[in-house]
Amino acid sequence: MTTNLYTAHFGFRERPFSLSPDPDFLFWSKAHGRAMAVLEYGMVTRAPLTVVTGEVGTGKTTLVQALLRKVDPDVTLGLISNAQGDRGDLLRWVLNALDVQMPANSDYVSLFQHFQNFVISEYAANRHVVLIIDEAQNLGAEMLEELRMLTNINSGKDELLQIILVGQPELRQLITRPELRQFAQRVSTTYHIDPFDLRETRDYVQHRLLVAGGQGHEISPAAVRMIHEEAGGIPRMINKLCDLALVYAATSESAQAGLPTIRELFKDGLVLKPADEPLFLTNRIDTHKKAAE
Incomplete structure (x- = not known):
């Protein structure tokens, strides 16, 4: 049974239910429409931190790809997927996503200074930097705190850097831990996509x-x-x-x-079901004021 025979039988131009994220097939459910509105709100208002969560397979990555199609030309965008590591590794992920080259043996101070100089130079050129981090639940508390420190580059009325985090429900649980309360205070808007x-x-x-x-x-x-x-x-x-x-x-x-x-x-046993039921969280939008430094 070939793919051509499959599509020809029903008269399809292509498989309607491919597992690969495809913005052309994006279905605007109420939840997905609101999630996109939250992402666009973060972009337009240059919110320092925006968080969107959802269970595995709820279409988060597809939403990110749809958002990328709407990015204004004055935005310098970096997309990071599945970042993991220790202190300092995140900065290398960030610089790589922004296509900023650094020597392999650069220490943390050099990495941070180079990143800060890059963000400021983009601002001077009437551009602003946006980092979108997919699968952000893998970052862990230490890397999330490092992200918060990156937002310290912002000063005055203008936001030089904004960060959008997209991840599974564990990300929301992680952010609400007491040791990350400073991070949570920087989050402008959060939204959870229900099934x-x-x-x-x-x-x-x-x-x-x-x-x-x-x-x-x-x-x-x-x-x-x-x-x-x-x-x-x-x-x-x-x-x-x-x-x-x-x-x-x-x-x-x-x-x-x-x-x-x-x-x-x-x-016939073609479908494997997980042993545990998925964790569905109640859908809500939360808005917080930025913490005063």
């Missing part, structure tokens, strides 16, 4: 089918309901189940993936 409800899942599935060139009903309503329940409303899991359902439907030469199709792929 889809059943109606959103139905709209999401139909949206992706139509974007791929289908009719929108290649998966039956009953099948979508079961997919929603099994996926817990998580878009990535929905994609995986829908993709497999279409493969099974195509191999049996069915015009639609129905409830029996979903039951069959589970019976």
